[in-house]
Amino acid sequence: MIRRPGLSVRLKLTLSYAGFLMLAGALLLVAVGVFLVRQGWLITNEWGSVTATPGTVFLRSFAPTAAVVMAFLLVFGLVGGWFLAGRMLAPLDRITEATRTAEAGSLSHRIHLPGRRDEFRELADAFDTMLARLEAHVAEQQRFAANASHELRTPLAISKALLDVARTDPDQDTDEIIGRLHTVNTRAIDLTEALLLLSRAGQRSFTREHVDLSLLAEEATETLLPLAEKHGVTLETGGDVTPAVGSPTLLLQLTTNLVHNAIVHNLPDRGRVRVHTTPGPSTALLTVENTGDRISPQQAATLTEPFQRGTERIHTDHPGVGLGLAIVNTITQAHDGTLTLTPRPTGGLRITVELPTTSLHTGR
Template structure:
């Protein structure tokens, strides 16, 4: 924003300090003068020791002639002292603000690693500096995550495009190539690219929280997602068990259904080769509602589990399966959960597999 030049805060504080000191000085001198007027008579009888004559001496007028120049000198001293002292005091008071301003300018120029780290005990300036440092740390982490996401998304999108180009080049150089096989492979590649694009759009929509909110029963959402994926579970030989209570919350019906669908889908396709199980539970806590999806499968360490919600992160074995997906399933779950002011927890099971818990704010059903 373009602004007209103005006085600095330090100069304004200096003038304010000096003005207050001058006002205090004027009031003090006025009080002294009023005190003198009350106890000094207007005229006094003067008796000469040399001659036996009497005269009247104007006491107040003489007192005014003596008092006025001294009062002016005092006021001049107070003005100079107030300006110099106010300038120094304002500078010391505004030193933290100067550091905050410099850090802000560096941040606006792209240097997000800069921190204020204002020393001293807690006061308003230090609370502001600490809040700014916290904001910079979160912003730096967010920017780094977005850069990684953009790089990974570019890589993931480039792969199907490169495959499509290679297939078309082969078809152009080899007219006798099997057209049906080429179409099938192009269809599979394009389907994967479309799925990745739709996942990216959904992730962006959830991250921006640009969706209407309405009352949602999380148990019904989980039940719908489970019923939709039952054919996939039967195909993989996975048994799905469901249980739970009414779990009222507020949010987007479509996004929460996508969340539950992603969790159940991951639990089915990343399971044991045979006789796997998936358990879907919903429950109510004093202030939250909970959706948990637990499955059997490969053993994971806590470190491996913590990385699964990052975009395009997949387990080693998962990449080579027919249902490797686009690597955004749990990333979308994480984003939707945070967009609904909830928490997402991934806990590896000792016997293998993982338990994913989504906790959302609870509402009172109407």
């Protein structure tokens, strides 16, 4: 927005201070003059007779002094007001400087305004908090872009290498190369679809409907049952009807990702996955719990970051794209929910998704 130049805030405050001081001085002088007139302050001649009216006496004797006082108050108000306004606005200058530094691209700068809490300190603290969150968000986006570029580059590089082999070695088995290209291409498509889903969920551009989490849990476990049987993992599903509000498609994707993650990060033999839904007065809970290797709380806190993978997987035929729990976290946040990852003492992970039963946007 283009604005015309105007008076600075410091000058406005200075004029305000001086004007208020002049007004207060004028009222004080008028009050003193009225008081003196009412007390019978009269000029008499040597015979004791009155030679002037009270008003004339006041103008001749008191007005010059009042003018000098008003002039002094004007100068004092301007100089003192300019000084006081500068002192009062000094914190604002620091905040403005920090804003310009952040605008130039430096998000690591902080104001750290000293002193006790007041309006300027609260503004500076809020600005510092905003900068810290923005810096963390930018760093996360940079890591995400770097990781996404690396993940996308890998299948493309493999495809290029396979094509080069097929071109330079006519004796190479064509069916084998086509099969490997199909696998690599499938992985690239899965990664691209996951990135698109992550973007759509983060934009919250979806219609909210009433859904039953228990039905979504049953559908997800039925879909992934062959994968669980292939790797010797037992699936358990339980819970009552659990109503929630959100996108059925996204919440089904969330549930499927959680169950799939619980299967692939499990024990090599006789692993178990338990899916349970619990209704509440204002929230709905979806809990997915699995056996597996022991996970530290520090490691569990990083699993929702994009392209973070667990240390072990029981299968090698589907390496995944490292976005499963990142998508779960984004979908949960888009539904105004809470995602909690808790390491189990005996190994494995307990993941709980808490969703509101009414929409915070529509109140339904």
